[in-house]
Amino acid sequence: MTEEPSGAARAVDSVLGALADPTRRHLLDLLAARGEATATTLAERLPVSRQAVVKHLAVLDAAGLVSGRRAGREVRYAVRPAALDATAQWMASLAADWDRRLAHIRRVAEAAERDAGPTPPD
Template structure:
């Protein structure tokens, strides 16, 4: 791929797109702290309407980051960590790859400096 995401599965793309929004990150933080919550409860912790919270939760659900389950008339949302864990593993592998590349560049530069001196 030429877009810099070499090998990133589609699920990672969805997670990164969902996490790009600060309101969605805040909703995940709130859910992680509360365990589970309704959209109404979550709306109390963010500066957007309940309807906007529901739209954000829909994006988070599509990315596999939250799930909603009906309890009576309410829908309770909870964090689903698997997609976030997979994204963190992908990012760690990417960081390791860059560390390896940078170490190689450093060795080449040091060798060139020794040869020139």
């Protein structure tokens, strides 16, 4: 039986899923560089249609990576860093856990080597 992921785990899953697509990563890069842009402006910089950009922005919005605000008839999108920051913190924690595990394995291996004594020559 699998365990249901927590809210934080679901958020990380959503961010990682959104970032798996190179077009969405490119959109984030463009938004980070511009600060704010419309789907039309973003589509001019990508080899996809405006409608495709809107769909990608919807995925990024659902993952909490961008937000849109209405400005007249346009929707202007901007990066929301909180979800990305939370994912980076999760990744750093995961890396720290692995570093601790590997350090423990190294200590065990070094202790076993010391206890075994010198290796006789062939």
